[in-house]
Amino acid sequence: MIxxxxxxxxxxxxxxxxxxxxxxxxxxxxxxxxxLLASLSDTKKFQLEKCRLVSVxxxxxxxxxxxxxxxxxxxxxxxxxxxxxxxxxxNGYEDYxxxxxxxxxxxxxxxxxxxxxxxxxxxGTAVTADFVAADGEHLGGFICPGMPxxxxxxxxxxxKIRYDDIAAERAHESLAPGRATVEAVERGCMLMLxxxxxxxxxxxxQYWGKDFVVFLTGGDANLVSGVVPDARVVPxxxxxxxxxxxxxx
Ligand SMILES: Nc1ncnc2c1ncn2[C@@H]1O[C@H](COP(=O)(O)OP(=O)(O)OP(=O)(O)O)[C@@H](O)[C@H]1O
Ligand SMILES: CC(C)(CO)[C@@H](O)C(=O)NCCC(=O)O
Ligand SMILES: [K+]
Numbered sequence: 001m002i003x004x005x006x007x008x009x010x011x012x013x014x015x016x017x018x019x020x021x022x023x024x025x026x027x028x029x030x031x032x033x034x035x036l037l038a039s040l041s042d043t044k045k046f047q048l049e050k051c052r053l054v055s056v057x058x059x060x061x062x063x064x065x066x067x068x069x070x071x072x073x074x075x076x077x078x079x080x081x082x083x084x085x086x087x088x089x090x091n092g093y094e095d096y097x098x099x100x101x102x103x104x105x106x107x108x109x110x111x112x113x114x115x116x117x118x119x120x121x122x123x124g125t126a127v128t129a130d131f132v133a134a135d136g137e138h139l140g141g142f143i144c145p146g147m148p149x150x151x152x153x154x155x156x157x158x159x160k161i162r163y164d165d166i167a168a169e170r171a172h173e174s175l176a177p178g179r180a181t182v183e184a185v186e187r188g189c190m191l192m193l194x195x196x197x198x199x200x201x202x203x204x205x206q207y208w209g210k211d212f213v214v215f216l217t218g219g220d221a222n223l224v225s226g227v228v229p230d231a232r233v234v235p236x237x238x239x240x241x242x243x244x245x246x247x248x249x
Contacts (some may be wrong), residue, residue: 002016002017003052004016004022004049004053008131009126012031013032014027015236016040016046027125027172040072048073049075050075051073051077051078053078054242062079082101082104084096087108087206087243089111089132093140103141104151104241106120109215113237116134117134117211118131120217120237121197121221121231123216124146124179128144129141129196129200142200143246146169146193150189150192169218171183171185171187175191193223214228216233217237221233
């Protein structure tokens, strides 16, 4: 079977596909290399043969994970690498190698699924927006802190903002002005996120009128899906691009 990995800054998303390279069998989200190996070892039944991965971690961290995968499972590993152009899309960065590979794969996947102009919004540790025009020109994008970073910066850099995860979850029942710290912070950060999304939509409309598809992906995509009812929520968009960038045969 085939192992696919998306190694982000906080989590590793994994999934196992049948040898056809299309049908998912199982998947998950883990927070360390060790947890990944444990999840996969639980399931020797997978009989992994090949692995394709994308990483936005350092070379050293990624090399170490690849070495473990080869050591433990004897798989052959293919990694996504930067490209100036692929599948009809032209990387918009001046220095194309600097564009985050998760962004690159997500926008390749988005352009492929849309067959036209698209706006790809990814809600992970960081939040990213990328614009691809109908002719495949990547216009560039934006990066800002995601929900976990916004929240933690406030907690870390103030003395009196302290609350637990359960209270945080409860605060999201509404978006009314907060009457307690937890509500004020959680709803404030949520509005920052939604405001960001609405600004990206506005920009996409200026470029393309109504002729574009919006994709939402990343672990926190559900936080904003309400403000873009027409968006396509595609949690595995990075994997769509990964399969395009790393064909296995
Ligand atoms: N099962 C899950 N495990 C962990 N996080 C989850 C899960 N489901 C949703 N999330 C949310 O997903 C977010 C993490 O997003 P995601 O996994 O897309 O990216 P990441 O690896 O943290 O960051 P990035 O890929 O941007 O470097 C967290 O803020 C968390 O709230
Ligand atoms: C922005 C993140 C952290 C999102 O995961 C990643 O794509 C990344 O590390 N990018 C490199 C910087 C850039 O894309 O300009
Ligand atoms: K990501």
